[in-house]
Amino acid sequence: MALNLLTDVPRFLFFTGKGGVGKTSLACSTAVHLAEAGKRVLLVSTDPASNVGQVFATELATTPRPIPAVAGLDALETDPDVAAEAYREKIVGPVRDLLPATEIAAITEGLSGSCTTEIASFNEFTDLLADPASTAAYDHVIFDTAPTGHTIRLLALPGDWSNFIETGKGVAACLGPMSGLEKHRDAYAGAVAALADPERTRLVLVARPDRSSLDEAARAAVELADRGMRRQYLVLNAVLPPDAVQGDDLAAALAARQQEALRELPEALRDLPQDRIGLRPGNVVGVPALRDLLAAHDGAPALADGAAHEDRADEPPLGVAYDLPAGLPVGLDALVDELAENDHGLVMCLGKGGVGKTTVAAAIAVALARRGHRVHLTTTDPAGRPEGVVRDPVDNLTVTRIDPGEAIAAYRDRVMRTKGAHLDADGRAQLAEDLLSPCNGEVAVFHAFSRILTQATRQFVVVDTAPTGHTLLLLDSTGSYHREVVRSMGPVQHFTTPLMRLQDPGLTRLVLVTLPETTPVLEARELEQDLARADLHPWAWVVNDSLAAAGPTSSLLRARAAAEGEHLREVADHAERVAILPTLAIEPSGAERLEQLSHLAPVPVSPTGR
Structure with a gap:
């Protein structure tokens, strides 16, 4: 057909x-x-x-x-x-x-x-x-x-x-x-x-x-x-x-x-x-x-x-054995415990679209809140819906999203109230037309993002970022703003820009989220290189949706689990901190299921997978 x-x-x-x-x-x-x-x-x-x-x-x-x-x-x-x-x-x-x-x-x-x-x-x-x-x-x-x-x-x-x-x-x-x-x-x-x-x-x-x-x-x-x-x-x-x-x-x-x-x-x-x-x-x-x-x-x-x-050369045979690299931690518990040693900080989950950044960010936010910390969970993804993943009210947790439309409207209103207040009628009309430029979308989102960053000095802020390309544009805006401030303020004045907050390892922890597959791991490595050019470095990697960590017995799923091995070993050998999350029978939505992602144990797998 x-x-x-x-x-x-x-x-x-x-x-x-x-x-x-x-x-x-x-x-x-x-x-x-x-x-x-x-x-x-x-x-x-x-x-x-x-x-x-x-x-x-x-x-x-x-x-x-x-x-x-x-x-x-x-x-x-x-x-x-x-x-x-x-x-x-x-x-x-x-x-x-x-x-x-x-x-x-x-x-x-x-x-x-x-x-x-x-x-x-x-x-x-x-x-x-x-x-x-x-x-x-x-x-x-x-x-x-x-x-x-x-x-x-x-x-x-x-x-x-x-x-x-x-x-x-x-x-x-x-x-x-x-x-x-x-x-x-x-x-x-x-x-x-x-x-x-x-x-x-x-x-x-x-x-x-x-x-x-x-x-x-x-x-x-x-x-x-x-x-x-x-x-x-x-x-x-x-x-x-x-x-x-x-x-x-x-x-x-x-x-x-x-x-x-x-x-x-x-x-x-x-x-x-x-x-x-x-x-x-x-x-x-x-x-x-x-x-x-x-x-x-x-x-x-x-x-x-x-x-x-x-007989297919391009696919693994069905029914093969598979295992997890030794010592690879399953669940987010160790990462959350280390984060919780402080009472504030910025946690940014980054990666390619579809790897589970929203789930990982929400699980980290819920786990920190359940430990008694004040947490603000938000997203810079235009299609992100963290509130739909958390679903339930959680003490100490605030969930928002940076809506591009709302951010643009707020930015235009703020500019008109400040810069526009000193202009005559013709000047205000010209400024209003300027603000219709599509360029202002990224600028508006950057300003909303910057305001949220300041909260990380007194509580936890967990950010579910947009897919890689959009996030790099946002970081580009952050870098441009930093360079402009440095040039205008001069070497003797004290200031803190959003980029400086992101570069502070005592404040910001970048979590790269990926899948145990060729392309997502490759793209995570490339993102890591892009971040390094801005002097930003991942604090941890999370490998999400791993069949090898779930212990399937179906021939088809076992074949896919076997294909994960080389990618899991690559991440384990490369990253300073790693956590792996298994494929789950029930989607991890709702506060209780999200918190369970911090308390997982490896599924024992025999050489035959039975």
Whole structure:
């Protein structure tokens, strides 16, 4: 039976969804399928934490490069830093020899923030959509996008900037970054038209069959439909096939939980064309695995029996032995005990989308509160809902979220009340127009984040951060603000910036959250390197959702547990502090279940797993 997402494929396809649901695997598999059907295909990753290159074992660049194993397939990864540097040079280059060095330095600094990065990145994105010459050689252009919140922002930008250019009458507060926007007016309008045209564009919402993933997909479906993207398809990935249960209580519980979630699909998803892809025994890496992935639908892999899978070179054999590296602690107890030695501090949970940052942050917050400490749990993730994970009231615990819309509204109001109070009517009108700039979104979130950081000097603040790319933009804003303060205050004055708080190991503990899989561990290591450039260093690693720590007996789940071994050993050898959390039969939501994550014990596993 043909998959819906591969039927009458339009020119542009967007794969989006919550982090960790398999967007990249499905986008890459679709690209392979179309190329092997004789089409010329360009695969584009707009995810700041892209791993398309790792999936194909090919080094990619910001311009198309061929995938050697697949004729007709080219791929590129947009690089926000490279795009921003090129954008800066276009503005600074022509005046570098005309202005004093101090002015050039000021202009360069003004172009160093996240606003410039965002504009430069979406300029590349809109060119691919609106400039026929840039993709004329291809029949299809497939976008592997960042996790949902970041993607909605990206897809909204062409319209936001078109509106701002059309209605803005004053000089924007981010004039430096915006100085090249006017000439892109036609490109933005063309991108908006392409996104809203169902004959040219299809949006593929990817979700796993669990409530949080489906709820986020439903929110994205509604918001993107409101922005004109109504040709939507739903792909449910990693569905446990019926024969995977095999008398395993854990597998049976996971399958039952999935089926319940599928029966209760959110209303926004119920009428969408739908495909179901079965859970694979191993990671989907390499062309053979990508080719076979889309042979898996209706909830069962094309090769579901153990004998067939044993012959597959790209997947581990079913029924193999597995174990946990010696001494790897299961549960968060040791980490929480060490944190609780103080009565305040900042704990930031970071990582790729979909690795369980919200759960880990909520569990740490609940455990600290139950030990009698005052705790503020919050999130910088536009799609984050920590209150939905904690659910129950907990003494000493306050749960909030930094809502971008509310943060922007509060920022605009504050600027108008302060800076605007000293302006005449014309000046206030110009300032109000400035504040409509989409650049102010990151600035507003940064200010809200900074205010919360100050609380960490007198209580615990636990932050569930946005997926990697968005968090790095926030840290970029933090660094830019720090440099501006240092320059304006001079060496003799005492001050404390948000970046200085983050760099203080006595105050801030960074917790990297990952999964025991190739790509999440690789991306966590890359994030660690990005943080090091800002002199920020992880305090601990948490490996979440480990089947090896859960002790499954199902052949399929045991094969996946066996594949975790090398990744668990890598983290154990690399990190100073490590905790592992097992895959659980019941989702860890609600205060009681969250607190249990601090008091887990390893599941004994014999060489046969029985």
